[in-house]
């Protein structure tokens with residue numbers, strides 16, 4: 382069994398990575414690690430970092446990487462930068478999923494390429510807003526859903542990293558936003574159509590507003606309509622299909638059947654769930 386040692390509450394070191402394999406009745410395999418030093422309280426950032434750094438262990442020299450966006454993915458990008466500068470990792474290139482991640486990766490000296498020249502990705506690592514028991518996801522509360530989906534859809538392996546607050550029984554079940562990226566033209570027309578589409582789930586649709594009180598504009602110059610559900614969606618695939626029928630909808634935050642593994646860090650350790 383692996384153990385974790387805590388140098389400080391913000392610095393965690395994983396030791397002896399021998400795995401305790403248990404196969405559940407669900408179609409996935411779970412591998413769990415236990416935490417030894419229970420006396421140290423882990424912050425949510427500690428947990429995000431722990432999950433992100435575990436995912437980075439899967440990176441091999443020569444890989445084309447999808448670099449995710451958000452506070453959890455940022456820990457993975459940081460770790461990649463550190464390993465590159467120490468020489469422990471080499472010969473990799475990354476495709477960032479947002480301008481933010483691009484900036485971070487450049488500042489860390491991570492070589493960047495584009496999907497145009499590298500249409501196949503070996504491994505993408507990214508966070509998520511919701512993870513359901515089938516490893517289907519809601520993503521995009523950070524506004525990066527379109528580029529994330531383009532990159533992660535062509536990744537041979539897509540590892541999701543998150544703390545355990547992201548686990549839900551059904552997508553839309555957190556009560557937080559499920560984003561839909563729409564063109565600016567007649568955005569309110571699409572807001573009303575989306576709200577009506579999900580009436581039976583008590584959907585409230587809102588245009589996302591930025592810190593200055595103006596509509597939030599994505600990296601692709603679009604707006605985001607956030608959908609808030611009173612109850613989880615019954616069928617994410619049907620929902621995705623219906624949303625996709627609306628002209629002017631560019632992308633939505635349902636990432637279905639895409640994750641190959643999810644690494645969840647919680648107070649009791651790190652769990653790796655594989656498809």
Ligand SMILES: O=C[C@H](O)[C@H](O)[C@H](O)COP(=O)(O)O
Nearest residue numbers: 451452453508521523524525
């Ligand atoms: O647009 C943002 C992305 O989908 C993020 O990966 C997602 O919102 C999770 O972000 P965080 O790791 O900050 O919770």
